[in-house]
Amino acid sequence: MAVDLSPIDASLLEEIANIHGLPKGAFNIRKDGKLVERHSSANIEIATKTDHPGIDITIADGTRGETVYIPVIVTQSGLKDVVYNTFYIGEDCDVTIIAGCGIHNESHQASEHDGIHTFHCGKNSHVKYVEKHYGEGEGTGERILNPVTNVFQAENSVCEMELTQLRGVTSTVRDTNAELEAGAKLVLTEKLLTHDDQTATSNMKVVLKGKDSNVQVISRSVAQDNSVQVFNPLVIGESMCRGHVQCDAIIMGNAKVKAIPGIEAACEDAMLVHEAAIGKIAGDQITKLMTLGLTEEEAEQEILEDFLN
């Protein structure tokens, strides 16, 4: 690679975006608040914002089968990196967007990255968005990630959002908002793992504005040790629509989990459902895997990976 990436950088990029070296096609790699390398493609233009730190990603009508990568890494402690990334996705597209943030912190000072991502998804387009958050390093400094995700879906667009917090994130406040026009469909999957004394708060608000709009929210989380998680997903049905919210949490050790999913029907033809369950791993699941030769720890790990993947 022409660019200056250390082994730690390369390892973080692999963890959060599954990148080995520089990706093909359009990409933007940000490190410690600065651009490392950028590449636009014929259909996907990446430009520096003029009003805020961050980039505008413009995807031409009819772009199909392309992937754009916009990972961020933070290795400098004491840095608070705030970035605004806005996606303008044209009509009739079928694209994949790979984002994510990895923090490596060896210091006692906090490292923070707040990514404000806004998606304007054009008519009939299909967008898959994958975002992974990860923290590592032996320092006592906090690794903080406060993402904001705003999604505006035009008629008959489909968005699949997969938001994952792998591990190592000291504290996170996640805000996700979406508005769906007629016929639009959103599948929003959030997976969180917290451990030690970490805290995670996830707020979501999805407004089903248009006729036959449809949202499925799937939240899966594991809270270990002394960590605390709070979930506030809210789905509002303003027209004939369907919404389904499902929160499942596994609690371990002295962890605490609070789930307060809201559904609000403001139309007779809205059909909204939510379910939530908090509990520990079922003992018989562990026993079953142990009879197959796994230790108790291996069995537990196997069940957790299965639950989160």
Added chain:
Amino acid sequence: MAVDLSPIDASLLEEIANIHGLPKGAFNIRKDGKLVERHSSANIEIATKTDHPGIDITIADGTRGETVYIPVIVTQSGLKDVVYNTFYIGEDCDVTIIAGCGIHNESHQASEHDGIHTFHCGKNSHVKYVEKHYGEGEGTGERILNPVTNVFQAENSVCEMELTQLRGVTSTVRDTNAELEAGAKLVLTEKLLTHDDQTATSNMKVVLKGKDSNVQVISRSVAQDNSVQVFNPLVIGESMCRGHVQCDAIIMGNAKVKAIPGIEAACEDAMLVHEAAIGKIAGDQITKLMTLGLTEEEAEQEILEDFLN
């Protein structure tokens, strides 16, 4: 009857407490903020409170198979009746408590009844509590009912609470709180019907403090016309316990329903689940009943009654 009850009074009492004339055993009938008639039994003593308006109902240890009635009626408009009723239920009891409030209002002035009911439920006792709220009258004056229900359950006690708002209540804010010690079980069923421009808010907080405590919250509601309902049930698991919250709402016309059930696990061995669904009556249910000879209106009525009963 020796007491002064008008045909309207008798009709209200029948609606809310299924009483024809004076009941047998212990009872306290309150009308327009004043005592109408009271009767204590050998095991159940009803006494006027000395500090607040209201009564103390003391049920002796080992009382079994008895019922106590404490209905309230309001026929005087412009009245705001606030009453504190406290139940001291001994150990090893098996009793039924019938409460309820009926308002008849022919005026343009509001009538309001706020009943603050507190239950101290002794060890190993089984209490069934039935409360119905109902409003009627051609006046434009509001019929307001703001009940507060506090339940303290000692070890291995069982409470079944059935709280129902029949119809005709202009506005209600309902607060229900419960704390359960080890082995205690609570089944809390709330049924609400709102219509016209009525509003209903139901807040519930159940704390599962003791080992093997168990709560089941069942909320069923129908929101018609322009009415608005908000549900905030919260179950907190502080020990090895089980909690299940189920909210089902039928929405009709321009009504709005918001359900925000919370579950909070503060112990690895807490197992908490909630489910909520808001939607309209399924079209095929109506069609099925219409093929059996019912009109569309009759079919709808049949389904609603079935849902609420």
